[in-house]
Amino acid sequence: MVNIGLNLFKHELTPAEVVKKSREDRFLAREIIDGIFTDFVELHGDRLSGDDMSVIGGIAALNGTPVTVIAIDKGIDIHDKLSKRNGSPEPWGYRKAQRLMQQANKFHRPIITFINTPGAFPGKTAEAQGQGEAIATSILESMKLTVPMIAIIYGEGGSGGALALATSDQVWMFQNATYSILSPEGFASILWKDSKRADEAAAVMGLTPKDLLAKKVIEYVIPESRSHTRVFNLMRKRLDDEFKQLNALSPQDLIKQRRARFRAF
Amino acid sequence: MDLYNNQKSTSKIKRDASVNDRIPDGLFLACPYCGVQMYNKQLGAFRVCDHCGYGFRLQARERVELLTDSFEEMDSEIEMMNPDFPGYADKLARAKSQTELGESVLTGVAKIEGEKVALGIMDSYFMMGSLGSMTGEKITRLFEYATENFLPVVLFTASGGARMQEGINSLMQMAKVSAVVAAHQEAGLLYLVVLTDPTTGGVTASFAMQGDITLAEPHALIGFAGARVIESTIHEKLPKDFQRAETLMTNGFVDQIVPRSELNQVIAKIVKLHHVTEV
Numbered sequence: 133m134v135n136i137g138l139n140l141f142k143h144e145l146t147p148a149e150v151v152k153k154s155r156e157d158r159f160l161a162r163e164i165i166d167g168i169f170t171d172f173v174e175l176h177g178d179r180l181s182g183d184d185m186s187v188i189g190g191i192a193a194l195n196g197t198p199v200t201v202i203a204i205d206k207g208i209d210i211h212d213k214l215s216k217r218n219g220s221p222e223p224w225g226y227r228k229a230q231r232l233m234q235q236a237n238k239f240h241r242p243i244i245t246f247i248n249t250p251g252a253f254p255g256k257t258a259e260a261q262g263q264g265e266a267i268a269t270s271i272l273e274s275m276k277l278t279v280p281m282i283a284i285i286y287g288e289g290g291s292g293g294a295l296a297l298a299t300s301d302q303v304w305m306f307q308n309a310t311y312s313i314l315s316p317e318g319f320a321s322i323l324w325k326d327s328k329r330a331d332e333a334a335a336v337m338g339l340t341p342k343d344l345l346a347k348k349v350i351e352y353v354i355p356e357s358r359s360h361t362r363v364f365n366l367m368r369k370r371l372d373d374e375f376k377q378l379n380a381l382s383p384q385d386l387i388k389q390r391r392a393r394f395r396a397f
Numbered sequence: 398m399d400l401y402n403n404q405k406s407t408s409k410i411k412r413d414a415s416v417n418d419r420i421p422d423g424l425f426l427a428c429p430y431c432g433v434q435m436y437n438k439q440l441g442a443f444r445v446c447d448h449c450g451y452g453f454r455l456q457a458r459e460r461v462e463l464l465t466d467s468f469e470e471m472d473s474e475i476e477m478m479n480p481d482f483p484g485y486a487d488k489l490a491r492a493k494s495q496t497e498l499g500e501s502v503l504t505g506v507a508k509i510e511g512e513k514v515a516l517g518i519m520d521s522y523f524m525m526g527s528l529g530s531m532t533g534e535k536i537t538r539l540f541e542y543a544t545e546n547f548l549p550v551v552l553f554t555a556s557g558g559a560r561m562q563e564g565i566n567s568l569m570q571m572a573k574v575s576a577v578v579a580a581h582q583e584a585g586l587l588y589l590v591v592l593t594d595p596t597t598g599g600v601t602a603s604f605a606m607q608g609d610i611t612l613a614e615p616h617a618l619i620g621f622a623g624a625r626v627i628e629s630t631i632h633e634k635l636p637k638d639f640q641r642a643e644t645l646m647t648n649g650f651v652d653q654i655v656p657r658s659e660l661n662q663v664i665a666k667i668v669k670l671h672h673v674t675e676v
């Protein structure tokens with residue numbers, strides 16, 4: 133294992149090092165949910181075809197205020213990881229998220245999504261059941277929700293599979309997270325026909341929080357610490373502050389601002 | 398904000414550089430779908446295999462000719478600000494001269510069998526129809542124009558997916574276009590998608606799957622993940638027609654499969670049925 137932590141704040145990691153770290157199980161979805169919120173009630177199923185375990189969803193309280201929480205989870209042990217395909221949602225995972233987003237909209241609850249995925253699952257059933265349509269609809273419906281939404285990428289932010297849950301008012305990233313169009317391996321194999329040049333690809337892809345902050349793809353980088361409690365306390369405070377500001381906007385202005393955020397690209 | 402400063406060029410379409418014109422009639426071709434061999438001239442004006450009905454890939458300007466009574470192009474001069482990825486500027490320049498397009502989509506206002514529509518046609522010959530930020534910008538402006546002017550949008554999709562050279566900006570186009578699709582939808586206007594061969598990746602995972610009505614050309618390849626990626630994930634071969642239009646229709650993602658020669662009539666009929674009647 134890599135010696136985590138010692139140099140974390142001493143020198144800046146290379147993009148390839150950030151990629152490596154983003155794939156380690158530094159934070160787990162349930163740990164984040166329990167660390168930030170109280171009274172989490174998990175809700176299952178998309179009401180159409182099934183329940184995708186890689187997407188954990190439910191309602192909870194943020195400093196006493198009801199919110200909807202949706203988190204992509206990679207799993208803990210090998211069995212858990214296999215059943216969650218290492219955090220690659222099926223179409224019914226995205227449809228479960230859509231259902232919970234609509235529910236949040238009905239009850240005027242802010243939405244927080246936590247993202248850690250190499251990408252949407254490229255399986256046979258996933259394809260037959262409309263993985264493309266599921267992501268497309270998640271993005272489109274997110275553009276219409278009249279409640280504030282903040283997306284937090286805490287590990288890998290892989291392509292459309294991440295964007296499906298990151299079409300929000302703000303996007304935040306953990307210090308050692310990535311967000312990209314494709315994995316560096318995939319990028320290298322498509323552009324240079326050599327997946328072994330992944331480190332080189334990572335360097336030119338601009339996938340680190342620092343790069344993405346400069347491009348205004350994200351609004352905030354969450355500093356990591358060995359004390360997870362410290363990280364969660366910081367996030368709880370900041371979420372609370374940002375939702376207070378976003379809640380002050382009229383639904384029309386909120387939607388206008390969200391759409392303008394993406395119109396700028 | 399210069400959202401509506403569409404540099405409209407009224408140039409009529411010349412069809413001198415089309416792939417079609419460069420292939421001699423006597424040339425022998427194999428249908429990419431059924432494999433049957435035929436002379437180029439057997440494909441006819443619509444470039445359709447007379448054995449299986451597959452429509453050979455068209456350039457956007459060829460499709461305009463086949464489909465529309467008139468076409469007024471928008472945003473023909475749109476320019477990428479700084480294509481700074483190594484080799485990207487050269488690739489773009491080559492694609493532009495090969496296709497006579499500014500980007501991988503051609504947009505404008507068209508009449509199809511007398512029906513006025515905002516029309517977008519993606520071109521798989523322009524960097525494989527990949528979704529660059531100017532591709533997204535042109536489609537976004539098309540929707541904005543349509544919403545302002547109460548027009549339906551008809552969009553022909555053809556794409557190999559993301560524009561790798563643009564990285565995260567390519568991904569953001571999926572959300573950018575979705576935002577204007579939402580506004581167009583809220584105005585009660587029709588968005589008609591025609592899926593053509595091939596429609597894959599990020600385009601499938603966004604505006605190709607957001608239409609009110611979705612048509613497809615026969616045997617068009619339509620999918621999210623690439624077939625080889627799926628096969629290496631599940632460790633088995635996919636059935637022959639797994640990502641073809643007919644399978645998508647069986648699975649509930651396509652309304653109708655329409656032969657190329659009938660597309661203009663079917664589109665006009667659907668658009669007509671969405672005319673707002675004064676009560």
Ligand SMILES: [Zn+2]
Nearest residue numbers: 428431446449
């Ligand atoms: Zn054929």
